[in-house]
Amino acid sequence: IGNTADGDGKKPYIAIISKGFQQQFWQAVKEGAEQEAEKRGVEITFEGPATETEVEAQVDMLRNSLGRDPDAVGLAALDSRAVEPLLKDAKKDDVPVIAFDSGVDSDIPLTTAATDNKAAAAAAAKHMAKALDGKGKVGMVVHSQTSGSGIDRRDGFTDWMKKNAPGIELLPVQYGAGDQTASADITKSIIASNPDINGIYGSNEGSAMGVVQGVKESGKDDIVTVGFDSGQGQINAIEEGRMRGAITQDPGKIGAQVVSAALKAIKGKKLPEVINTGYYWYDRRNINEPQIQDVLYH
Amino acid sequence: MRGIVKGFPGVRALQDMRLSLAGGEVLALVGENGAGKSTLMKLLSGIHTPDEGEFFLDGRRVRPRDPRHAQELGISIIHQEFNLMPDLTVAQNIFIGREPRGRFLLRDRELNSRAGELIERLGLSVRPEQTVGTLTVAQQQMVEIAKALSYDARILIMDEPTAALNDAEVAALHDLIRRFVQPDTGVIYVSHRMNELEAVSDRITVIRDGRYVDTLNTAEATMSQVITRMVGRELTTDVGPEDVREDRETVLNVTGLCTKSLLRDVNLRLRQGEILGLAGLMGAGRTEVARALVGADPVTSAEVTLRGRPVRVSNPADAAGHGIGYLSEDRKQLGLLLDQDVSSNIGLGSLRTRFQSFGFVRDKAVRAAARESVESLRIRTPSENQLVKHLSGGNQQKVALAKWLVKDCEILIIDEPTRGIDVGAKEEIYRLLNDLAQEGKSIIMVSSELPELLRMSHRIVVMSEGRVTGELSAEEATQEKVMHYATLRPESERADAA
Amino acid sequence: MTAPAAAAPQQTDQDGIRTLVQGKVQQLLAFASLIAIVVFFSFASENFLTYSNITSVLFSTVVIGTLAVGATFVIVSGGIDLSVGTGMSLCAVMAGVFIVNMGLPIWLGVLCTLLFGGLVGLVNGLNVTFLRLPPFIATLAMMLVAEGLALVISGSSPIYFEGDSGYTDISTGSVIPGTDFPNAVLILAVAALIAGVVLNRTLLGRYTYSIGSNEDATGLSGIDVRKWKIIVYVICGVFIGLAGVLISARLGSAQPATGMGYELQAIAAVVIGGTSLSGGRGSVLGTVIGALIISVLNNGLQITSVPQEWQNVILGCVIVAAVYADQARKRTS
């Protein structure tokens, strides 16, 4: 049944399950996928659970989308083990699976379009260290202590600092669930308990914006902030000098890659094992360069 | 009004009912429990709408749409079941809907002083800023009365206002009623206390099974005529206590019972097969004694022995374990599961002891027992599956009582057991209580109806202000003696009461 | 709120037969909302009424359904339990600790998890009865504590049930030969059946309704309200434990952070199923129907490819319509 793609003139249909839906990042992935789909004449659906802790909800979504007889599936799994049985079902039905955002711990997906979050976080750490001349106190506001992206962006940051910047003291990690208000309040608590703090890192858009907000409200404008992701608020903050810079991935490209890889898979073409979608550091200096403008989303 | 018909699912509450109230008179409305009195009053006050029939006020046809409309028509009602907001104060309750206020804000000082005046005029023993939830049933009843009187109503409907009151308070209420009645106002007065009809009413309308039976002039009628019309047969009122020999075993002995709020050094002794009456005025502490005995309220000190063995009763479950049962005076809040059916209510207390096997409830047995009670107490209900909240007030009381009669208690403490129950059914209940005593069960009976206490008790203990002020045997007890002790002010440290 | 007849237990008897039939009809009518939704989606999408989608829907009901059945006891008794969601994660983590870390045999690990769930319920029950905390506060506190403990115990990362493929069979395996009908659904069915019988036919169930109807009156009838309330919370806790087992077996791992938000869905299922939050009324069957309504709606909206931002809007409206229709029918019948 899996092959409605060719014969009967019906458009191929790709079901994409992401890790989230409401966040800017996932909206940008969705947009990239939709644009690519339009260009290539395929039909897609894009959905994801409300937060990155809702593993079971994602399993249900994957199950339901398999029920719609897709020609291919794009999946950013919250937990590889949890989707394993369903991936087997997909394989049985000859539905190709394209993984994205983070790898799926299984040999069923034909390829993975992802950013190396650890490396990206390390890059953020490098820029932070540079801004502080390799010494000072640095706080971290991370969006999740359990999700893959949260863990990678935390560990990538701390690992790099420990290895390369002995002069920098890392404060205990605080988690703000990616909520901007909560992250702002946490930032202010960190500043209050460490009045001599020099820099704060926010691990996704909500956390980064919260950090910027908290710093602003506490009036300590000399604290260096670096963040993750983009979004109008962050872009503004960088342009206004309230944020040193941030790492952005290229979500639009991820979305597009998922669709084109899926199409190739439907047509039976060979795919590389990993499609690296890259990450970019952007700050006040390079923000207006075309290749950066291309990857910023808002 | 005439031709009134009102039905509920499975029940025809009223059929071709009629009634007339002249200016300046007090019309008593009597009938058995479930006869339809309250339903009729609810129609008048706009809570229910009649299926058929019409009302006339001063010759004009009216139809009360809702309580507010009825108020506008000059109809004020005291419901049989309290309609009070327990979290609000007395003053707030009385003037609900008519709060004195300025442009934006309420004038609570004025509210309280107006309520204070009213309370003083009515001679109530409450303060305007007391929270109603902390009042006793009798006090709540007085608040209801105050609320109804505070409307400048032309027609005042009182549905069993005295069921929870003492003789003294009843007399005071009758006074109020007489003062209320003007040439252009009237009162409809529902009561099961036959002896007060003579004192307060001008005419008596009798209804039976939702139908109009007859109207008599109080001055010309005898009570037995009324009762015969009510129940449709002659009543024999011959039940009285059998003698209990002095040498019977003492089942329950209480010494030095004190509670934080009221009780001081209460001593009681209950013998096997005895009905012990507990008399006193409103707030004397009878209910507190009862609640303290079953552990419903904390006591500060007490020595309780059960058949000579000292026991500690720290909650009603303990009490039940010792075979002590307690019927509360407040059936709605503390006695019944209103949302559940008759049989669930009757079976509740004895599920564990009588109606289970291996943890499973034997529903057939429960229902059989419930049917038996429905029959013996003449509970008026379409079936034992009717929800209790759909029963008439008196029948609800019977259900509450039936729960304890079904449960085989050695000691039964019953607080106002016949509150709102009609004369006929009262006789049945007296008979049942007597039978229990004959079987050797012991009963403590709290009642505000002195005649009832005098008739039923082997011994009467009288309380005043939280102390026992006197004890009378059946032979020596008279209304006067009881009242003497009840009004005795124990040389109390008034200070610590304050 | 105004519907008397979803009331307490139904009886069978000559006299009671009319009431019984009425009761059944009304439950049937509550069921009707569910049927209407199912029929609608069957027309809307050919993929809806297929064997595999039906199993999908049932499977996705399992966790919420289990929690909701447990919460039914508490809610009928007039309480509430906000700790079912994070409590479930904590139990899942404990299952991981028992089976993976301590290496207990699966059956023993599961048993220990259920007992641990009971312990969570016991703490709730003690807080509600002896400390006399409002159930909302007591279980809110437990919700926070369980959320934290799940992270502490698991070290904030999932515990995988790798070697024990037998464990995942608890949810995803199938005892019905020749099918892939998930065991989890059968387990929920059996658990709900037992819960239904307990709530309807036993002393415990009767007291649960009584306490919910009028706690004071029940106490004055000589019933040890505290004891029974504690038992009710413990039962709910055991269901929390069961849900923890079922979800971790389904996912193949104990996810320490996944439970938050389930409590609201579970309570919603209970209330949609006709149980009154003020206690004294409700049924396990209603709860199961309520949970099914939620998961059928979720599934149907996803399968008919309604844009995700509209799904919640529609979900909200349909819930209003379904509950309203259910109540209106009850009022008129």
Place this chain on the structure above:
Amino acid sequence: MTAPAAAAPQQTDQDGIRTLVQGKVQQLLAFASLIAIVVFFSFASENFLTYSNITSVLFSTVVIGTLAVGATFVIVSGGIDLSVGTGMSLCAVMAGVFIVNMGLPIWLGVLCTLLFGGLVGLVNGLNVTFLRLPPFIATLAMMLVAEGLALVISGSSPIYFEGDSGYTDISTGSVIPGTDFPNAVLILAVAALIAGVVLNRTLLGRYTYSIGSNEDATGLSGIDVRKWKIIVYVICGVFIGLAGVLISARLGSAQPATGMGYELQAIAAVVIGGTSLSGGRGSVLGTVIGALIISVLNNGLQITSVPQEWQNVILGCVIVAAVYADQARKRTS
């Protein structure tokens, strides 16, 4: 639950003075839990009792506090409102639509947002009264609908209040010259004061308590219960709108996906503040204290660098202790 004295409004009168003083002492004692926590953290960390940290605690109370004050009305009237969280996001988005997209002047945009919040409350009120839905269901549905609509209207991306730096001043600016004391805190203080007066001293407040205390009896006293209940939900809605303005002004943007979960925190603040979920009892002052307890705890635990996974565990335990102590004191006094 058993404490009569958190009861309805207190009066001043010769006779009532004792009651009044008692009442105040008890409110003071509820306050005592808060003080105890503050004192503890002052010793635990020298950075706690600084001007800047105190302002940041107060600032972090604003949103939850505003929602909780609104929810107090609904809860005192015997209802519940689960839609305050996502409703707030929806209102924030609407503020963006009014001010950014439609270019209304700020004051008008804010006014429209408050009215829109009132509209959300109105729908809740109508569902509760005319459709006779249980408040839990009606507002749960609104929670879902608002969550969806916020995404739909905003196109799932934040709306930034770019040019209008005046808008963010609503929250982060300071009208007190020479300080940076945030306006948002003052706005909450004024709103809470007005709410307190309304609940204590006006007809509306009186009827709110009355309905929560005994809805039927209130109706039988000739009061139009439906009308007042609708007004109560509308008031709560206006506070939802205010919270939407305050949060979007603080963040400089309307975040469509941020509100879920706030409802539980708001209700928790109300209940910790001594308002009974069964209605009829409670106070705005209590709610504000409840909200402060939550945010002081959050801040204090963060500032003393308690590992985050333990923070919730401790938070849960402290809530139990605080509410228990509060109740025990009320019982004995």
